[in-house]
Amino acid sequence: GQISGAIEVEQKFLFAPSTIEKLAELGAILEGRVSFRDSYYDVPDWCLTREDHWLREREGVGWELKCPPDVGVVGSKETPCAAKTDNHPSDPVLRPPRDKRSSHAATQYREVTCPQNIVTRLCGVLDRVPGQNWTCVNKAVEELGLEVFASFVTTRHKYRTGDLHVDLDEADFGYAVGEVEAVVRRLEDVPEALEKIQKFCRQLGLEEKTAIPGKMSVYLHRFRPAHYKALTEAGIIRKVISATEMP
Ligand code: V4E
Secondary structure (H helix, E strand, C coil): CCCCCEEEEEEEECCCHHHHHHHHHCCCEEEEEEEEEEEEEECCCCHHHHCCCEEEEECCCEEEEEECCCCCCCCCCCCCCCCCCCCCCCCCCCCCCHHHCCCCCCEEEEEECCHHHHHHHHHHHHCCCCCCCCCCHHHHHHHCCCEEEEEEEEEEEEEEECCEEEEEEEECCCEEEEEEEEEECCHHHHHHHHHHHHHHHHHCCCCCCCCCCCHHHHHHHHHCHHHHHHHHHCCCCCCCCCHHHCC
């Protein structure tokens, strides 16, 4: 059956001081400034992130798992890590190969926050059976051998316009990135959310087809090169193009 959790549709962008003026002109309201530490977990051979599953503990918020939104929608067959790199025609999971997914740069992830659902998903991906006493995520994390592979603080300015959220993030390792986000409950509501996001990006004067690396791409590139290489080669995260590599 379908796993619970809202679907976040988001488009990342690079921002300049002029972006803040544009946001105001478009009627976006500054809702506040927050600061939080995220610690991301995986097993030593990166089985979770290689399957595009992102488990984090956000300070003051708790455990969150971000995963592809269509996982578990059709059938209930679990695909253990390393069993597939691409979809077989008979694969009951509807997820298209990553590079064929879109003509736009927006991403969609389901955000799972219910502890029981997080543990179920983790066990599915890692091909493990949950223990009776794994009632909290902390216990499962320990028993599954999950370890922190990335930890950083984000300072975020949160804007809102209608049902779109705009976050301007600055990570403590020196990377700034913006995101326009819509949250939907059902997979069939994704196309409309994408339309709204793309329209807003055009109004902001952003080239919405340009895919900007997220904080994680930049973090792994800098601090975890082997993990970065594995995930870029698998097409899970975007490559970071540094100024010296530009044509
Ligand atoms: C999904 C994902 C990761 C987990 C969190 O990523 P992100 O949304 O960038 O973080 P943040 O702090 O903005 O979370 P929020 O507060 O919005 O919940 S880390 C890497 N990924 C995959 C990924 C991808 N493949 N492409 C892009 C553009 N972003 C993320």
